[in-house]
Amino acid sequence: MSFPARHERTRSRITIGIPHYSSAVEEKYLLTGGHGAPAPLFVSYSVPIPGVSKRALRIWTLNPRRLPPLLARKRILAGFCLAFILLYVFLATPRGPSNKGIPVPTSSRGHMVYTDSDLKRILEWEVLSGHWPSRRQLPAELGFNSRTPNPALPSRRGTLDVNSTTANGVGPKRVYLDLTKQRPDVAYPPRPVPGSVVDLDIIHRHCDFSDGRFVRDCLEVLRIGGGLDNGNRYRRGNWDDWKYIYMENEGPAPVDASTLQLQEIERTGGFQTLSLPPVQQYRPYKTIHSQCDPENPRIFHMFWGGPINDKPYTTLMSFLYTQNVGLNYKDYPEDAPCRPQFWVWLNQAPASINPPPSALDDMFNDLKANPWAAPFLHPRFKDVIKFKLWNTTEMLDGVPELKNEWRKMGSLFKSGSDVMHVQEQKAESSSSSSSSSSTTTAAPPPTEGGYNKLSTVLSDMARFILTHRFGGIYLDADQILLRDWEDLWGWKGAFAYRWSYHNKYNTAVLRMHKGSALGTFLFRTALGNGLDFHPMSVSVYLDQAYFQNLLYRIPDALFDPAWLNTEGYQKERPPQPYFESFIHFFRTPVQMSAAPGALGFDGFFRGAYSYHYHSPWKPFDTSRNYPDLGEHFARAVPVDVVEETVAQDRRDLDWSTVMKRSFEGFVRGEKPNMYGDWMEW
Template sequence: MITTRGIGPQRTYHVVQNPSQDLDTVAYPPRPISGSIADFDIILDHCNFVSGKFVRDCLEFLRTGAGLDNGRRVRRGYLDKVKYIYMEEGSDTTDLHFQQTTTPLLPAAHPTRRHGRNAGLQKKKGASWESPLSLPPSQGHRFDANPMAPCDSQNPRLFHMYWAGPFDDKPYTSLLSFLFTQNLGLQLKSSPATPAGSALTDMYQSLKANPWAVPFLHPRFKDIIKFKFWNTTEQLDSIPELRDEWRSVNTLFNSDGVSVSIPDPSPTRRRSSDGIVNRLGSKSEASYDRLSVILSDMARFIVTHRFGGIYIDADTLLLRDWEEIWGWKGAFAYRWSYHGFYNTAVLHLNKGSALGSFLFRTALKNGFDFHPSSIARYLKDAHLSPLLTQLPDALFDPAWLNTEGLQHERPPQPFFTSFSDFFSTPACQGAAPLATGFDGFFKGAFSYHFHNSWWRPFDPARHWPDLGPRFAEGERAARAAANPDGDLDSWLEEIDDDKVDLDWATVLKRTFESYIRGERPNMYGEWIRWYY
């Protein structure tokens, strides 16, 4: 038996606190310190559904340890039990107000036995063993010389998102949540905005003509949000583990045993093929776009293996800064509700990792299937499951257990029995969204996953971007499309025309928009700055 004992940099655990006495910011939580790291082992102790933990208690633990209740915390006693954020030895923590608990370094332990590379593994009859992997050297411990810097240029925080179909209010709101929560330096001085360069591609022409997309082409966001056109052939050819063999597979669109073949698009067959070839994005429950979903299952592994970073589904809203997650060096996804396999709606892989190489080679030999349950099977069969940490869904999907009929006796706030409650909040809970706002929405969770519902508008009464005079032209075009018979010149917003009880989706969209308009700060008390 091989026994190991962990060694490495010394850890200093802390509870994030806001040392500022500035009355303009004291009511807001502090930003996480750049380079801080979330201890997933401690998080699992407090949040793992399998061990009987409630999402409600997990969220309290997460927000208290991160200082999200700054200025409004109800005293619960000594905070040593909620410490899950740490800094590693070598990080400059001068003048940072931590409550410190230090863990000593441990001596190294050496394995007592050595096993052959393929010991305990079985291969299919007639198959050959895979060639040994050629991998780059592992990265050593690094830390930013400026721990308060908004971005580490040596280790950029890359979020990836895949979207098929016309750009609408779903990716729009998801990107707004990104701007509202992450440490992007938007509160710092910027150069005066200049007109964007001429678009040279059809993609950019389409984005410029789309009122939901055009705000993100503003020069203020040019180094923060980048649009890339997805070309499946180019992407597959960019992966060394696939480029020589992917053309030989029967179909690229296979997910958990469901295979989608592209019909012959010849003129005699065009009518029957239009439904699948030309449809991008789900427009209703009856027209669910299975092809785009299967392609996205593959795309998330490609972009994270090729570039590193974290992939998030487009039906995800970010609810807090992810700095402590970026500090953790391993790969992860989260648990599929109460089931044992992964949900890769959030997926982190390191660039060019051995784990990524294994998954691509295994998927190639198994019908090119990247469905989360298949990924779990590949890892389990190879005894490699610990390499892809399975985090509790409470961190990224805090309503899921409730929608499955679990934990109803002690649900978190808000209490959803169906994912549709986010878009159409039941009347009995209808006072909560407007009264508590963003601060009352699964506080402590890193994100909220609203699970498809692409056809449900975030804001039915105002189904257009509302970002102020700077983006008035796009708003006018969207209002004209939403109200083709209305008189835009005489239109005046009246509160009586709005819904009496606003739904959670509407409140979050309008909160993010008010930050871009400059009417309120973001969740950390920072105001967006457009010019010097």
């Protein structure tokens, strides 16, 4: 038979209407299954069933050997593509109940609910308020230029580290401090200078994991630059590059940001009206005439569900041991520096939206009966440690960005993939209750191990509510403080820290300003995404808005110095101590257990601001698992505790035990704290 040739324009070649193969082997392989017969259109595969040895699951699929000739047929190919598109549209279309009235992201960037022009105004508000003390560039994607005045940044002339920036620095000059103590007073490190400020740009240059910096080297810079080496300085040469703490000196008059008006302060943008408060006035420390700056309160926040145990107890003890709270005075002097406070927010019943009228009295009765909590009710601590009742309804209603819409949410608590649906119930009526809410939310039963997942998910949102409403710094309860945070309070920007080796945020430490534009952005964006405040979700929000530098991502060496080691990084040059697992803090391996007793507090990640041990629920002190605070707190000791001899104590002390006993020794008045201050009774 002969086939007439037909001319085609494809590459000026003459083709015929029969398949073309490079060899007979290729032809046979494509047209048959290798057995001389045409290959079937569908083939089956056997998949073993776990636990069933003699049975397998048979799965039918399109034979890959038949794909090339099938795809050569245009109609079949078009049908295949159309079916794929329809299937994708079907799977991508959201189904289920919608949250009527809740803003829906309208930006092309996934989670965004604001337009770029709105994002620029939000960021401009923060810069004009002095919340961008960094030399990092403002995002060019939002159209910033060099005319934006930045009152928290000095002019480029005369600064220690000159980097390019698109913000026009108009603030006071920075003078970097030499915190070296002189003889003979070198036994203890100096307290940070009141009003001093940490330069996170310099710290980032020495500590950023992405640039190959080691936690060990970062901690050495933090020790020497912060004066924590107690005169034991082995480094020789000029160390000006390691100075990272400064004072704002005389310079240009601060910009009166309240007179600066952002264009179109209130207009419809994105999905809603963007309403921002007046720009805040940036005030350097030397211009504040009161003991504390009311615009930047020094409040540590902690959220806790259930009875207090040794975890928040040790966090509060580390606060008393390290921070300048004035326990070395019987009466705190009026001219003394501003002392921080620690607010412990107690969620008595997880997810309880409308507590009963007696909830506050019940809370304090429980605290008095709890040996781990009762010591902090002592009048000696009344001005620095405060217990507060968490009320979900009141807290959500107190956030302007949420109060009109949070009740419309189909699911109130969401954190990443965890979505908690709570059952609405009628609240018990009481003549003494003045709450306007008539509903409450029933908490699900605790999960295995005594934990309530809802309380954990709620804490992801609580940290943003607390800092947005009251200002200050939020801390997870599984942390201990390791040095005075005076210079961190001086940094006027918002911050969290890095999630190990990922370029994401961990909000176990979170600093935000009261009523800030950043808070408005986060709450409205989270509202449009199911009230999701998981750190990974917050990371996505900030990345898509080009706000990565607005919430400064501090290297994790400052707050979480063991994290990289526990995940297999930097094991060739680990810091001191070396933890391959977070459990080693509570159960120190015998081979390394000589270090805690020999080095004590000073040998534990010296230079870091805090240590996050990631919640291993082990006792801090297995031998003395109770508050060991001496005669002033005798009622806090359980009745069945019998005083043991030294020989009965554990031979090898763990790091957790040494840290707890260091804090308790200071409160008993038997030893000074890390700065040489003695507790005065």
